[in-house]
Amino acid sequence: xxxxxxxxxxxxxxxxxxxxxxxxxxxxxxxxxxxxxxxxxxxxxxxxxxxxxxxxxxxxxxxxxxxxxxxxxxxxxxxxxxxxxxxxxxxxxxxxxxxxxxxxxxxxxxxxxxxxxxxxxxxxxxxxxxxxxxxxxxxxxxxxxxxxxxxxxxxxxxxxxxxxxxxxxxxxxxxxxxxxxxxxxxxxxxxxxxxxxxxxxxxxxxxxxxxxxxxxxxxxxxxxxxxxxxxxxxxxxxxxxxxxxxxxxxxxxxxxxxxxxxxxxxxxxxxxxxxxxxxxxxxxxxxxxxxxxxxxxxxxxxxxxxxxxxxxxxxxxxxxxxxxxxxxxxxxxxxxxxxxxxxxxxxxxxxxxxxxxxxxxxxxxxxxxxxxxxxxxxxxxxxx
Amino acid sequence: xxxxxxxxxxxxxxxxxxxxxxxxxxxxxxxxxxxxxxxxxxxxxxxxxxxxxxx
Numbered sequence: 001x002x003x004x005x006x007x008x009x010x011x012x013x014x015x016x017x018x019x020x021x022x023x024x025x026x027x028x029x030x031x032x033x034x035x036x037x038x039x040x041x042x043x044x045x046x047x048x049x050x051x052x053x054x055x056x057x058x059x060x061x062x063x064x065x066x067x068x069x070x071x072x073x074x075x076x077x078x079x080x081x082x083x084x085x086x087x088x089x090x091x092x093x094x095x096x097x098x099x100x101x102x103x104x105x106x107x108x109x110x111x112x113x114x115x116x117x118x119x120x121x122x123x124x125x126x127x128x129x130x131x132x133x134x135x136x137x138x139x140x141x142x143x144x145x146x147x148x149x150x151x152x153x154x155x156x157x158x159x160x161x162x163x164x165x166x167x168x169x170x171x172x173x174x175x176x177x178x179x180x181x182x183x184x185x186x187x188x189x190x191x192x193x194x195x196x197x198x199x200x201x202x203x204x205x206x207x208x209x210x211x212x213x214x215x216x217x218x219x220x221x222x223x224x225x226x227x228x229x230x231x232x233x234x235x236x237x238x239x240x241x242x243x244x245x246x247x248x249x250x251x252x253x254x255x256x257x258x259x260x261x262x263x264x265x266x267x268x269x270x271x272x273x274x275x276x277x278x279x280x281x282x283x284x285x286x287x288x289x290x291x292x293x294x295x296x297x298x299x300x301x302x303x304x305x306x307x308x309x310x311x312x313x314x315x316x317x318x319x320x321x322x323x324x325x326x327x328x329x330x331x332x333x334x335x336x337x338x339x340x341x342x343x344x345x346x347x348x349x350x351x352x353x354x355x356x357x358x359x360x361x362x363x364x365x366x367x368x369x370x371x372x373x374x375x376x377x378x379x380x381x382x383x384x
Numbered sequence: 385x386x387x388x389x390x391x392x393x394x395x396x397x398x399x400x401x402x403x404x405x406x407x408x409x410x411x412x413x414x415x416x417x418x419x420x421x422x423x424x425x426x427x428x429x430x431x432x433x434x435x436x437x438x439x
Binding site: 011294317376 | 395425426428429
């Protein structure tokens with residue numbers, strides 16, 4: 001029988017493979033990855049300094065150990081060039097591989113701003129361990145790191161770097177940090193505590209250029225002011241890579257479009273994780289993707305006559321590991337409501353309620369994160 | 385015996401069942417699981433997530 005092929009060896013790819021193997025130890029399994037196939041937990045990247053971890057320390061199992069654990073063939077440093085759903089083949093560096101079922105789990109790509117200047121090549125990204133290794137190796141003697149983007153990754157890295165003794169500046173056009181996730185007062189709590197820890201905020205400003213300047217890097221703001229740094233990290237957002245799927249004729253939108261059984265517009269191709277839009281939602285977080293991996297692993301092991309399972313998302317919040325002001329946030333799915341914020345200083349409880357007072361979402365900062373249990377009980381599941 | 389759920393990925397731990405494959409005997413209370421334990425499903429470190437009591 002042709003193998004199940006999984007493209008991507010992140011949490012989604014390896015998670016699906018592991019779940020599949022719990023139910024089916026016979027069908028051949030092949031994984032393909034553009035990196036070295038090491039298994040790691042991506043959220044570890046943004047607190048590596050706090051845990052005194054070098055990039056290699058973050059590897060949980062190397063590719064050989066994973067291949068043995070999964071009884072799978074893993075092709076590393078390979079990029080899939082094209083998929084032919086009609087013949088169920090994919091093309092890989094000139095080779096052709098036949099699949100019985102195909103799973104697309106290759107994640108998203110960091111959005112890179114169109115910056116002017118002669119030093120744009122020096123701007124780092126950290127969406128995978130290989131990029132993170134590169135960032136850490138260039139950090140070297142750096143004193144000042146400029147971070148583009150005050151979202152989840154930008155703020156976590158700001159905390160980790162300032163805690164490790166670096167000078168840190170963060171630039172973002174938004175009015176407060178974590179503006180996509182948090183109401184203003186909660187974002188300001190994070191801003192205040194990171195400011196106390198030494199972070200320089202440049203909110204309300206976008207970076208427009210990066211220049212080399214006497215061995216340093218000059219980050220130019222939209223108002224022509226500059227930040228002089230030794231390293232620049234870009235964390236302005238992610239975009240699902242849909243080109244491969246589009247070229248294969250699959251339906252795409254914010255991500256590769258799948259329904260609750262994780263199947264694409266082709267019955268033999270599935271998608272999950274940061275590259276997929278599940279039932280209309282693109283949620284690039286660990287919680288949703290692990291639920292998808294568990295559901296899909298079972299589905300792949302099922303017989304042709306079995307009904308494919310529908311994924312459900314329980315109440316799994318987003319944890320922002322800004323340790324000077326930790327955040328637990330559960331953004332509302334139903335946006336018809338308003339935020340009500342209570343609490344002192346940086347210890348805030350924010351409830352997103354509808355006009356009947358029902359809890360639709362919440363955000364907790366600082367000490368208030370200790371109240372997570374009660375909020376998780378009251379909040380509606382993400383997708384049931 | 386309590387049941388706990390990882391709030392990062394939804395993995396469930398049942399104290400009565402333990403995790404024999406991970407070397408955690410049935411009946412092991414959550415607080416007695418080593419601090420360097422990580423979630424077998426998603427890899428979250430023990431201090432990176434909280435378990436919540438599931439009814």
